[in-house]
Amino acid sequence: MVILNDTIVAVATPSGIGAIGLIRISGSRTFEIIEKLLRKSIQDQQSHSIVLRELFDEDGIIDEVLLSIFRGSRSFTGEDTLEISIHGSDYIATRLVKAVLFHGCRMAEPGEFTQRAFLNGKLDLAQAEAVADVIASEHKFAHEQAMHQLRGGYSKDIQLLRGKLLDFTSLIELELDFGEEDVEFASRDELKKLVLEIKNRVDRLSDSFTLGNALKKGFTIVIAGRPNAGKSTMFNSLLNEDRAIVSDIEGTTRDSIEELIQVGGVRMRVVDTAGIRDATDVIEREGINRTFKHVEASGITLYLFDPSNIIPEDVASDLSTLKNKTERVWTIANKMDLFRGSLSEYGDVKAEISAKDSQNVVKLFERIVGELTSEISKLGNEIVVTNARHAESFRLCSVELQSILDGIESGLTGDLLSFHLRSGIKALASITGEIDNEEVLGNIFSKFCIGK
Ligand SMILES: Nc1nc2c(ncn2[C@@H]2O[C@H](COP(=O)(O)OP(=O)(O)OP(=O)(O)O)[C@@H](O)[C@H]2O)c(=O)[nH]1
Numbered sequence: 001m002v003i004l005n006d007t008i009v010a011v012a013t014p015s016g017i018g019a020i021g022l023i024r025i026s027g028s029r030t031f032e033i034i035e036k037l038l039r040k041s042i043q044d045q046q047s048h049s050i051v052l053r054e055l056f057d058e059d060g061i062i063d064e065v066l067l068s069i070f071r072g073s074r075s076f077t078g079e080d081t082l083e084i085s086i087h088g089s090d091y092i093a094t095r096l097v098k099a100v101l102f103h104g105c106r107m108a109e110p111g112e113f114t115q116r117a118f119l120n121g122k123l124d125l126a127q128a129e130a131v132a133d134v135i136a137s138e139h140k141f142a143h144e145q146a147m148h149q150l151r152g153g154y155s156k157d158i159q160l161l162r163g164k165l166l167d168f169t170s171l172i173e174l175e176l177d178f179g180e181e182d183v184e185f186a187s188r189d190e191l192k193k194l195v196l197e198i199k200n201r202v203d204r205l206s207d208s209f210t211l212g213n214a215l216k217k218g219f220t221i222v223i224a225g226r227p228n229a230g231k232s233t234m235f236n237s238l239l240n241e242d243r244a245i246v247s248d249i250e251g252t253t254r255d256s257i258e259e260l261i262q263v264g265g266v267r268m269r270v271v272d273t274a275g276i277r278d279a280t281d282v283i284e285r286e287g288i289n290r291t292f293k294h295v296e297a298s299g300i301t302l303y304l305f306d307p308s309n310i311i312p313e314d315v316a317s318d319l320s321t322l323k324n325k326t327e328r329v330w331t332i333a334n335k336m337d338l339f340r341g342s343l344s345e346y347g348d349v350k351a352e353i354s355a356k357d358s359q360n361v362v363k364l365f366e367r368i369v370g371e372l373t374s375e376i377s378k379l380g381n382e383i384v385v386t387n388a389r390h391a392e393s394f395r396l397c398s399v400e401l402q403s404i405l406d407g408i409e410s411g412l413t414g415d416l417l418s419f420h421l422r423s424g425i426k427a428l429a430s431i432t433g434e435i436d437n438e439e440v441l442g443n444i445f446s447k448f449c450i451g452k
């Protein structure tokens, strides 16, 4: 339960030594409390101004600080706020926080500043969640999506769709008021058209989650294939370092190794694995088990083969094993510096590389990024869903919309249609913030950092 009457304080910068540290205070008593630490008042200072002041507690001076002043609703939280820039010392931060606590502040909960912004109507819930995503973003894709959502994202769309559904609900509920009389204010044909249109949009958003989430978290690419296919060589070439042991002995790699790379603004987790074969050695067999586990969890599995050393039938058999475990498998012919024959018997070979000379390796990864991003744009959304809570709400909404479509076909009564409409609306509304469950709200903000 959030108590908005309290005035809260938090250190917004990470602990340790830094050039500057930032302490935030928000709430109705902000200025009253800071006055207690000042010898020269800031009463006359306007909102959105910065002043240099000395702060004191009973032991004397705490620090020389800059006070950024935000009065009234024109602040991030929508209430009186001070941002105090101090010298970046944990000692000063702790002593200052102690002083304001003494005069009536309370320590902020994680995310409480943002939660206040939400409760005071400065942000909707999807935007508030985007704040956490912006802070957490470590690569271009995650950052772009988070910024987009922070600036409104699909919030406006949702309002619009909700409004349309609500209009129809009112009409249907009006019919119910007429009781016995057989009136139909809400044209079922038009309702069907509208619901179809909205369902289409909602489904596309919902579908974008699998890929959106994978891209946000770091898309996993697993390099698999028989021993000596050149997997570790490719892995090293990609990282530009001698990360994995390479040798011409079959079964060199036993344990999987993974590293993070960035290509075209997308972060990827690349995994080099133990070569697949019927191993007799216990440890090697365990390594191969791990290979399959990684394949199962992969975004894309790159199946590497050396055409000079494997017949097409064996490639086909490896591919069918892999495709039983994961959806996307790309076949890659390696050691093309040695091979002079034709690859036509090997099925759909996505790329021809020479890992040893780093030929076409980066290009292959750029192509992967290209395909992933074009898949996203094919979904036709400006923005993809990267938040699991939103994805679930879209899915629930879609289920209700389907019930309406089925209901229209089967001549479902108005009261039941209205029930499904209301449930669908509720699912949409929960994305932007109409949530009647305090626990859910608390849970969302508890994942934030303190001071945000
Ligand atoms: N000519 C040529 N040799 C390559 C190429 N890629 C890898 N090799 C050689 O093939 C041998 C096996 O390479 P690795 O990278 O260890 O193969 P691997 O697939 O990791 O093998 P395991 O770890 O045993 O599963 C090494 O001698 C590499 O130098 C290539 O593109 N061209």
Ligand SMILES: [Mg+2]
Pocket (backbone or CB within 6 Å): 231, 232, 233, 244, 245, 246, 252, 253, 273, 275
């Ligand atoms: Mg290897």
